Amino acid sequence: MICNVSFRSMKLLTILSFFSLLDFGNARIIPFGETPNFLQFELTLTWEDAAPDGTVRKAILMNNQLPGPTLRLKQHESVQFLVRNLLPVSTAIHFHGIDQLGTPWSDGVPGLSQRAIQPGESFMYRWTANSYGSYFYHAHSRGQLMDGLFGAIYVEPSNIQERPFKLISSDESKVEAMLQAERQTRPLILSDWRHLTSEQVWEAEVASGLDAPCVNSLLINGKGSVNCFDQNFINQMTSPAVKALLQGNNLTDIACPPPFITNLEGSYGPVNYSAIPFGLFSGCRASQGRTEVFNIDPSEKYVSWDIISASGTKFMIFSIDQHSMWIYAIDGHYIDPSQVDAIKIATGSRYSVLVELNKPANSYAMRVVDAGIQIVNATAVLSYKRNPLDPTTLGDMIAPSETPHIDVTGAATSDSVEFSNEFGFVPYPDCKPPLLFNRTAITDSDLRIITRNGTWVDIIITNPLLGQPTHAIHKHSNKFYVIGHGFGDWNYTSVAEAMEFIPDNFDLLSPQLRDTFVVEGTRAGRSWLAIRYQVVNPGAFIIHCHIQPHLSGGMAMAILDGVDAWPQLPPYQLTAR
Ligand SMILES: *[C@@H]1O[C@H](CO)[C@@H](O)[C@H](O)[C@H]1NC(C)=O
Ligand SMILES: *[C@@H]1O[C@H](CO)[C@@H](O)[C@H](O)[C@H]1NC(C)=O
Numbered sequence: 109m110i111c112n113v114s115f116r117s118m119k120l121l122t123i124l125s126f127f128s129l130l131d132f133g134n135a136r137i138i139p140f141g142e143t144p145n146f147l148q149f150e151l152t153l154t155w156e157d158a159a160p161d162g163t164v165r166k167a168i169l170m171n172n173q174l175p176g177p178t179l180r181l182k183q184h185e186s187v188q189f190l191v192r193n194l195l196p197v198s199t200a201i202h203f204h205g206i207d208q209l210g211t212p213w214s215d216g217v218p219g220l221s222q223r224a225i226q227p228g229e230s231f232m233y234r235w236t237a238n239s240y241g242s243y244f245y246h247a248h249s250r251g252q253l254m255d256g257l258f259g260a261i262y263v264e265p266s267n268i269q270e271r272p273f274k275l276i277s278s279d280e281s282k283v284e285a286m287l288q289a290e291r292q293t294r295p296l297i298l299s300d301w302r303h304l305t306s307e308q309v310w311e312a313e314v315a316s317g318l319d320a321p322c323v324n325s326l327l328i329n330g331k332g333s334v335n336c337f338d339q340n341f342i343n344q345m346t347s348p349a350v351k352a353l354l355q356g357n358n359l360t361d362i363a364c365p366p367p368f369i370t371n372l373e374g375s376y377g378p379v380n381y382s383a384i385p386f387g388l389f390s391g392c393r394a395s396q397g398r399t400e401v402f403n404i405d406p407s408e409k410y411v412s413w414d415i416i417s418a419s420g421t422k423f424m425i426f427s428i429d430q431h432s433m434w435i436y437a438i439d440g441h442y443i444d445p446s447q448v449d450a451i452k453i454a455t456g457s458r459y460s461v462l463v464e465l466n467k468p469a470n471s472y473a474m475r476v477v478d479a480g481i482q483i484v485n486a487t488a489v490l491s492y493k494r495n496p497l498d499p500t501t502l503g504d505m506i507a508p509s510e511t512p513h514i515d516v517t518g519a520a521t522s523d524s525v526e527f528s529n530e531f532g533f534v535p536y537p538d539c540k541p542p543l544l545f546n547r548t549a550i551t552d553s554d555l556r557i558i559t560r561n562g563t564w565v566d567i568i569i570t571n572p573l574l575g576q577p578t579h580a581i582h583k584h585s586n587k588f589y590v591i592g593h594g595f596g597d598w599n600y601t602s603v604a605e606a607m608e609f610i611p612d613n614f615d616l617l618s619p620q621l622r623d624t625f626v627v628e629g630t631r632a633g634r635s636w637l638a639i640r641y642q643v644v645n646p647g648a649f650i651i652h653c654h655i656q657p658h659l660s661g662g663m664a665m666a667i668l669d670g671v672d673a674w675p676q677l678p679p680y681q682l683t684a685r
């Protein structure tokens with residue numbers, strides 16, 4: 109993937125249709141403080157030397173660790189989440205995918221929902237986990253996500269929540285094992301890592317005039333290593349399509365496209381190639397970090413992971429040697445389970461998977477690679493060995509695997525490898541947003557969306573310039589339905605009108621319910637995405653690209669939802685500091 113968004117003409121979000129008041133499927137808002145269970149969670153942020161991939165740099169640690177500690181809570185439980193900022197810079201923390209019903213002041217967007225937490229200050233976030241499933245917290249201030257500020261959140265579903273596991277197997281003992289695996293589900297956080305800090309990357313982007321899509325390593329739960337591939341191997345693994353793009357050049361020694369590729373469309377204006385620091389596009393120094401090892405007791409029959417992409421720029425592909433995965437929830441919502449060998453995951457998305465432990469006792473590589481052009485990877489280990497105290501089961505015990513599903517470029521190793529299809533999932537149980545035909549259009553002239561409470565809103569996101577990368581659009585507050593997508597120009601005044609001409613591009617019967625979704629890259633032509641949500645949560649929120657340099661570059665838009673019913677700041681929040 110080549111990230112060459114023009115920061116100066118960032119007008120990719122086009123609001124076309126805005127539907128008038130209809131009342132459907134009200135979410136019950138539980139005001140903070142009504143629930144009996146309060147969880148206390150404290151996060152102390154410090155700026156320290158750290159070496160997740162074996163190379164020392166400054167990074168943000170949370171209670172001395174990276175990723176931060178996992179926040180686990182039960183559905184409908186409330187949390188008081190205290191952030192102590194001992195960093196030299198201001199910050200704010202966003203709870204990605206958490207709907208913040210009734211608590212918009214805890215959404216963590218500095219300048220919109222709160223003032224930034226200054227160095228030395230503390231801030232108390234308070235919210236209720238209305239929805240179950242996999243989420244994460246991360247910095248929403250400048251590029252701090254890329255300095256390591258992230259950690260998993262898991263909301264245990266209430267007992268009355270219907271699970272889709274019977275669709276995987278009709279064997280009751282297996283379904284019971286899946287329920288048990290879900291109860292013990294564990295985070296698997298994928299991230300991309302650089303040896304420059306986020307501010308150094310930003311300064312280099314501004315000074316050079318280039319977007320910086322390359323990384324130095326990938327991490328699984330904060331662990332990884334730096335590979336320096338042999339140039340001949342890099343050349344050998346470079347696909348014909350990438351070779352055509354490279355015009356006779358090689359990928360660099362970090363297996364990334366050289367900087368002139370980023371500037372191919374010339375959308376940046378003057379480029380200063382001498383302002384590119386070591387390691388940004390090239391400059392490889394191998395280093396060895398730790399390896400994440402999962403020692404699993406195979407008598408449990410199934411294991412569940414919440415795969416969370418906390419990456420700054422990379423879309424990634426994940427797979428486990430010799431095992432398939434049942435994806436059973438995405439972005440904290442169940443789906444009709446889908447059996448795949450490899451999952452492509454956009455930054456900000458969460459895929460929950462069940463893996464059947466039906467192979468011989470051994471260690472199996474869990475692989476993650478860049479889904480784009482760079483050749484960069486990380487490996488964790490799934491070990492069936494029983495005794496976690498046995499030292500031979502710990503460490504870098506990757507059994508030589510003859511049958512990985514993917515190679516280091518993410519390509520399938522055989523025709524039978526099944527990849528996830530972002531567009532193909534069906535929510536469980538089915539949820540149907542209403543068909544709407546009574547519309548009033550609004551324009552995007554002031555780059556804000558302003559709504560009345562209860563309104564249904566369609567947002568059409570267009571990717572109008574050729575050669576653009578795929579973007580990962582994330583909406584704060586409640587989830588949205590993915591009602592349509594396609595290639596070509598969007599030249600309609602509403603979804604209803606578009607559906608008369610291109611009905612096959614829409615699905616109003618079983619659309620996915622997501623908080624992060626892709627609008628496709630435009631190397632093959634312009635693209636668009638149509639999402640729909642109901643305004644149920646008055647407050648100030650944001651919709652933005654989750655690729656960090658794009659967000660830093662301004663690819664964001666404020667959503668002022670339900671302005672007719674904005675809440676008063678409660679007294680407890682006035683003293684949040
Ligand atoms: C590409 O890599 C090969 C193998 O290392 C090398 O012989 C060749 O000179 C390189 N080409 C360029 C344009 O740098
Ligand atoms: C290009 O970058 C170098 C290194 O940062 C700097 O010394 C030089 O002044 C820059 N040139 C221009 C034209 O800005």
Ligand SMILES: *[C@@H]1O[C@H](CO)[C@@H](O)[C@H](O)[C@H]1NC(C)=O
Pocket residue numbers: 332333334335485486487516
């Ligand atoms: C990347 O994949 C290659 C090929 O499978 C492997 O040799 C190497 O150890 C992997 N690197 C990391 C950091 O996991």
Ligand SMILES: *[C@@H]1O[C@H](CO)[C@@H](O)[C@H](O)[C@H]1NC(C)=O
Pocket residue numbers: 128129546
């Ligand atoms: C359409 O909405 C307007 C108000 O926005 C309302 O006056 C009108 O009755 C609605 N028409 C239908 C058919 O629902």
Ligand SMILES: *[C@@H]1O[C@H](CO)[C@@H](O)[C@H](O)[C@H]1NC(C)=O
Pocket residue numbers: 131132134135561562643644645646670673
């Ligand atoms: C906002 O609208 C939703 C949906 O109609 C409703 O459930 C909720 O009570 C409203 N909130 C306020 C503060 O009026």
Ligand SMILES: *[C@@H]1O[C@H](CO)[C@@H](O)[C@H](O)[C@H]1NC(C)=O
Pocket residue numbers: 596597599600609
């Ligand atoms: C624009 O929409 C019209 C129908 O409204 C269709 O006939 C036409 O082909 C579309 N043009 C493009 C460029 O997609």
Ligand SMILES: [Cu+2]
Pocket residue numbers: 113578579580653654655658659663
């Ligand atoms: Cu983007």
